[in-house]
Amino acid sequence: MKSHIELVNNELDVLSSLVPLHAARIIELGCGAAALARELTQRHPDASYVGYEVDLIQHGRNLQAPAAGMQFEVGGAEKIPQADAQFDLALMLKSLHHVPLDSMDQALNEVARVLKPEGFLYVSEPLYEGALNDIVKLFNDEGLVRAEAQKAVDRATESPQARFAEVARVRFDMPVHFQDYPQFEQRMMRPTYKDHGIDDAMIERVRAPFEVHCGPDGAHFVRPMLVRLLQRIR
Numbered sequence: 001m002k003s004h005i006e007l008v009n010n011e012l013d014v015l016s017s018l019v020p021l022h023a024a025r026i027i028e029l030g031c032g033a034a035a036l037a038r039e040l041t042q043r044h045p046d047a048s049y050v051g052y053e054v055d056l057i058q059h060g061r062n063l064q065a066p067a068a069g070m071q072f073e074v075g076g077a078e079k080i081p082q083a084d085a086q087f088d089l090a091l092m093l094k095s096l097h098h099v100p101l102d103s104m105d106q107a108l109n110e111v112a113r114v115l116k117p118e119g120f121l122y123v124s125e126p127l128y129e130g131a132l133n134d135i136v137k138l139f140n141d142e143g144l145v146r147a148e149a150q151k152a153v154d155r156a157t158e159s160p161q162a163r164f165a166e167v168a169r170v171r172f173d174m175p176v177h178f179q180d181y182p183q184f185e186q187r188m189m190r191p192t193y194k195d196h197g198i199d200d201a202m203i204e205r206v207r208a209p210f211e212v213h214c215g216p217d218g219a220h221f222v223r224p225m226l227v228r229l230l231q232r233i234r
Contacts, residue, residue, distance in 0.1 A: 014227060020088075026088065026089045027087045030094075053075075059073075076099070077107035077111060085116045090120070090122070122229055126225055127146070127226055162233070163232060
């Protein structure tokens, strides 16, 4: 089992150190803007990629920014419209905890189904700790769903019917920068995929703890991350 902690500016470097990407067929569930995948396909133009997203606004933006080797579709991890054993690698980047709690096991089973035998699932999840998390949980407390995501991975690798083996675990920090509070509000409090019910009172409540971290060049944080690399075994 691989385990280390470091500051990582680009998560693609972590992925590249763990999984062969040459000519890989890749699927991402909950792709968002697919920033990592866009860089991946530039580094590895022989790779092919399909990204699924349930947020129709983000999906529309993805379609407006096409890239060679990349395909974007609407859909969730709970029911993947792909045939069995199609992909070498599946990505879930900060997305497993967004799957409904009662569908997490089904989602991981679906990922196993569409992976080739011995294919990899790369699950990257933010940890529920740190200064940034303390601010975000004032309006979006993800303590429960993040814990349940880890439990779902445990079940997918440890139950008698487990379809995955965990082959690596990497703990690292990623730097996060906001120019100012309005940028934080737009990025974190008003995402297109969820309405956090933000009102003026909440904006002011969150502003004070955020501005404690502000300097001349904005606010700098680190986001603690945990990657669990799984390999399909059945």
